[in-house]
Each structure stands twice: as C-alpha cells, then as structure tokens.
Amino acid sequence: QQQVKQSPQSLIVQKGGISIINCAYENTAFDYFPWYQQFPGKGPALLIAIRPDVSEKKEGRFTISFNKSAKQFSLHIMDSQPGDSATYFCAASNGAGNMLTFGGGTRLMVKP
Amino acid sequence: DAGITQSPRHKVTETGTPVTLRCHQTENHRYMYWYRQDPGHGLRLIHYSYGVKDTDKGEVSDGYSVSRSKTEDFLLTLESATSSQTSVYFCATRPGTGLYEKLFFGSGTQLSVL
Incomplete structure (x- = not known):
C-alpha cells in the first residue's frame, strides 16, 4: 500500500508558468515532509522541506503548501524554467525514526 | 553527491545469478540505505543500516x-536475481546526529536482469 500518493505522474508547463504537484498521506504520525528533485542520471537531492507547525514554506521560486486537516501538501514552482525539468518526489516521515516514505514521482517538463 | 560512490553504474546479468552492488561513502555517516526506483512506484526502501553490522529490513x-562490515561500505546482494529485480538502485546516507536530516544519494546503479 502506498502511504504517500503523488499526482500528476507527468506535467508539462510553459516557461514562466506555475508548476503544481500534489501529495496526500495517510499516516497521521508523519511530521516531516520533504521534496526531492532528481535530474536524469543523478540521484535525488533535497529541494525543500516543511514541518506541520507551518502551513507554507517558501525558498526562492519553490513553495510548499501544507494542509494538515486534509493530510495534503503540494509543491508550487513559480516562474518555471527549462532548468526545472526533472522528476520530483514528495516524501514523508516521522522524525523519530526518520524513515522516509516516497511518493510515486512527477516528471516535470518545462517547455521554452 | 556528498562523497557517495556506487559501483557498478550499470550491470546486465542473467536470471538466477548472484549480484552484489556496492555503496562507498567518505562522509562518515552513520545511516546508510538502499532504495530501488521504478516508474510509478517512486523510491522504495529495501534495507538500511544504522551502524556497522546493524541492519534492518525495509x-x-x-x-x-x-x-x-565498515562504516564506509554498504553492500546489497541479490542472491539469485530475477527479472522483477530489474531496476535502478540508489544508495543514500545521512549523518545520524539529529532528527529530520536530509538524505544524500549516490548516482545509482542501473541493473538489468535478463
């Protein structure tokens, strides 16, 4: 069973547009929600992360929105650029064990 | 990639043969993980280690x-490879000095079992 469900599986956005990727989780014990970015031929790398004590976290063009009651969180990429083309994974864990459960991934393509 | 080296980078093998993948880190991180990546399934944890000779199932x-057997090396063995084990395998590490630490990933091993 997939404890973290991610959508969409693939996304095409025009340069300058907003990319939105959504994730939903089931385990209410989760208290850490990172997003990882993966370029072809490389391993994933941490992009941004949020704890549930805040509803939003912004780092540059990347923003995580978190809705604890709905058990959902999303990644927004503002002013999307071709260099943002990558696969994005949401994940969740409870910090005590820090065992990350990953979503299925979203392949983002930003067209020039 | 934070001093994480996976070898080999690519391997083709036949069903029923044993295969060993190696992860070597130079960061002195306590925790090491093996994940497999498959389309639609994201990254799934296979096994992890929380210290020398301390491992657990994922x-x-x-x-x-x-x-x-050493802090720096974590080996993954497929005793008798099957076609369902065709995948990209990633090693990851984290320091183990606090909560909510990020994972550092290697560049992956593409394994094809024919």
Whole structure:
C-alpha cells in the first residue's frame, strides 16, 4: 500500500508558468515532509522541506503548501524554467525514526 | 553527491545469478540505505543500516540481503536475481546526529536482469 500518493505522474508547463504537484498521506504520525528533485542520471537531492507547525514554506521560486486537516501538501514552482525539468518526489516521515516514505514521482517538463 | 560512490553504474546479468552492488561513502555517516526506483512506484526502501553490522529490513526486502562490515561500505546482494529485480538502485546516507536530516544519494546503479 502506498502511504504517500503523488499526482500528476507527468506535467508539462510553459516557461514562466506555475508548476503544481500534489501529495496526500495517510499516516497521521508523519511530521516531516520533504521534496526531492532528481535530474536524469543523478540521484535525488533535497529541494525543500516543511514541518506541520507551518502551513507554507517558501525558498526562492519553490513553495510548499501544507494542509494538515486534509493530510495534503503540494509543491508550487513559480516562474518555471527549462532548468526545472526533472522528476520530483514528495516524501514523508516521522522524525523519530526518520524513515522516509516516497511518493510515486512527477516528471516535470518545462517547455521554452 | 556528498562523497557517495556506487559501483557498478550499470550491470546486465542473467536470471538466477548472484549480484552484489556496492555503496562507498567518505562522509562518515552513520545511516546508510538502499532504495530501488521504478516508474510509478517512486523510491522504495529495501534495507538500511544504522551502524556497522546493524541492519534492518525495509518495505521491499524479499530477495535481497545486505552487509556492512565498515562504516564506509554498504553492500546489497541479490542472491539469485530475477527479472522483477530489474531496476535502478540508489544508495543514500545521512549523518545520524539529529532528527529530520536530509538524505544524500549516490548516482545509482542501473541493473538489468535478463
């Protein structure tokens, strides 16, 4: 069973547009929600992360929105650029064990 | 990639043969993980280690074994490879000095079992 469900599986956005990727989780014990970015031929790398004590976290063009009651969180990429083309994974864990459960991934393509 | 080297980078093998993948880290991180990446399934944890000779199973451990005899090396063994084990395998590490630490990933091993 997939404890973290991610959508969409693939996304095409025009340069300058907003990319939105959504994730939903089931385990209410989760208290850490990172997003990882993966370029072809490389391993994933941490992009941004949020704890549930805040509803939003912004780092540059990347923003995580978190809705604890709905058990959902999303990644927004503002002013999307071709260099943002990558696969994005949401994940969740409870910090005590820090065992990350990953979503299925979203392949983002930003067209020039 | 934070001093994480996976070898080999690519391997083609036949069903029924044993295969060992190696992860070597130079960061002195306590925790090491093996994940497999498959389309639509994201990254799934196979096994992890929390210290030398201390390992535990992950979500998809059947058909895999691991060993960690030194802090820097974590080996993943497929005792008898099957076609369902065709995948991209990633090693990851984290320091183990606090909560909510990020994972550092290697560049992956593409394994094809024919």
